[in-house]
Amino acid sequence: MRLSASPLSVALLCAALAAPVGAQSPSPAAPAAPSAAAPAAPSPYATTKVTDNVYVFRAGGHQAMFIVTPEGVIATDPIAFINPQASTAYLQEIRKITPAPIKYVVYSHHHYDHIAGGKPFKEAGATFISHKSAHKRLAALQNPNIVLPDMIVEDGGSTIQLGGVRLDLLWVGNNHSDNSLVMLLPREKILFAVDWIPVGAVLFRDMADGYVPEWFAGLDRVLAMDWDRMIPGHPGPGGRLGTKDDVRALKEYMTDVSSAARQLAAEGKCLNDDAMGAVRLPKYEGWGGYNLYLRGNVARFCAYWARGI
Numbered sequence: 110m111r112l113s114a115s116p117l118s119v120a121l122l123c124a125a126l127a128a129p130v131g132a133q134s135p136s137p138a139a140p141a142a143p144s145a146a147a148p149a150a151p152s153p154y155a156t157t158k159v160t161d162n163v164y165v166f167r168a169g170g171h172q173a174m175f176i177v178t179p180e181g182v183i184a185t186d187p188i189a190f191i192n193p194q195a196s197t198a199y200l201q202e203i204r205k206i207t208p209a210p211i212k213y214v215v216y217s218h219h220h221y222d223h224i225a226g227g228k229p230f231k232e233a234g235a236t237f238i239s240h241k242s243a244h245k246r247l248a249a250l251q252n253p254n255i256v257l258p259d260m261i262v263e264d265g266g267s268t269i270q271l272g273g274v275r276l277d278l279l280w281v282g283n284n285h286s287d288n289s290l291v292m293l294l295p296r297e298k299i300l301f302a303v304d305w306i307p308v309g310a311v312l313f314r315d316m317a318d319g320y321v322p323e324w325f326a327g328l329d330r331v332l333a334m335d336w337d338r339m340i341p342g343h344p345g346p347g348g349r350l351g352t353k354d355d356v357r358a359l360k361e362y363m364t365d366v367s368s369a370a371r372q373l374a375a376e377g378k379c380l381n382d383d384a385m386g387a388v389r390l391p392k393y394e395g396w397g398g399y400n401l402y403l404r405g406n407v408a409r410f411c412a413y414w415a416r417g418i
C-alpha cells in the first residue's frame with residue numbers, strides 16, 4: 110500500500126471500538142512505607158504538552174511527537190532505546206490522555222534507536238508509515254524487533270488528515286540517512302525533525318549514514334517552510350524546542366566545520382587524527398557534544414573534501 114501524494118482522508122473508526130475512559134482506572138496506590146532507602150531514581154519517561162493536541166514523549170535522551178485527535182492518535186517513533194519497555198511506557202502515556210485508537214505510527218527514519226519498539230503499537234492496531242527507502246533498508250535488515258512499515262511515502266511526500274488535524278510527511282533529500290521524514294503540522298506551525306537538526310548541539314560522532322552536501326539543501330528547504338517551533342528527536346538544552354534560529358545556527362556551524370575540513374584537505378591532513386582533533390571552533394564550545402564529537406564531525410567533512418565521500 111502506498112500513501113498517495115494527495116491528502117489521505119481517514120474515516121472515523123467505529124467509536125464503539127474505543128475503550129471507555131473509565132476503563133483506564135489507575136491501580137490503587139500502596140501505602141508509603143517508612144524507609145531509609147535512597148529516593149527512587151527519577152522516571153526516564155516524561156510527556157509534555159506542546160499545544161492543544163500535540164505532545165512530546167521523552168524516554169531518556171530520545172523524544173517522539175504524538176498527536177491526539179477525536180478520531181485517533183498519530184504517533185511517531187516508537188522508541189525502545191533505553192530499554193525494551195520504553196515503547197510500552199509510551200503507549201501508556203498516550204492512554205493517560207485518550208482512549209482513542211492508535212491509527213498511525215510514522216517513522217522519522219530507519220535507525221533502530223528511534224523505532225525498535227513498534228510491537229505494542231502494532232498490537233494496538235496502528236498502521237506503520239515510513240519513507241520508501243526506510244522500508245527498503247528495514248526489509249533487507251530483517252531485525253525481529255522492528256515492525257516493517259505498512260505504507261510508504263514517496264519522495265514527493267504525503268499528508269495524513271485525521272480528526273481535523275493535517276500532518277504533512279516531507280522528504281527533503283538525504284541528510285542524516287537517506288529516508289528522514291520531517292513532519293509538519295501546518296495549522297499548529299510545529300515541525301518534528303529527528304537527528305539531522307539538533308538543537309544547541311553538534312552532530313553525533315562522525316555523522317554515520319550522513320550525506321554531505323545534500324544536508325545543507327535540506328536545511329534550506331526546512332527554513333522555507335512555515336513553522337514556529339521544532340520538536341527535536343533528542344531534547345534541546347533544558348528540554349527547549351527549536352526555532353528557525355537553531356536551524357540557521359546549525360547551518361553556520363556545519364559551514365564552519367566544512368571550511369576547517371577543506372583547509373585540512375588542502376594541507377593533506379585529512380588522514381591525520383591529531384590534526385583533525387586539533388580543530389577548534391570556540392563559538393560553539395557551549396553546544397552539547399562539542400568536546401566529544403567535534404573531531405568526528407570534522408572527520409566526516411574531511412572525508413568529503415579529501416576523498417569526495
Ligand SMILES: [Zn+2]
Binds near residue numbers: 218220285304
Ligand atoms: Zn538516526
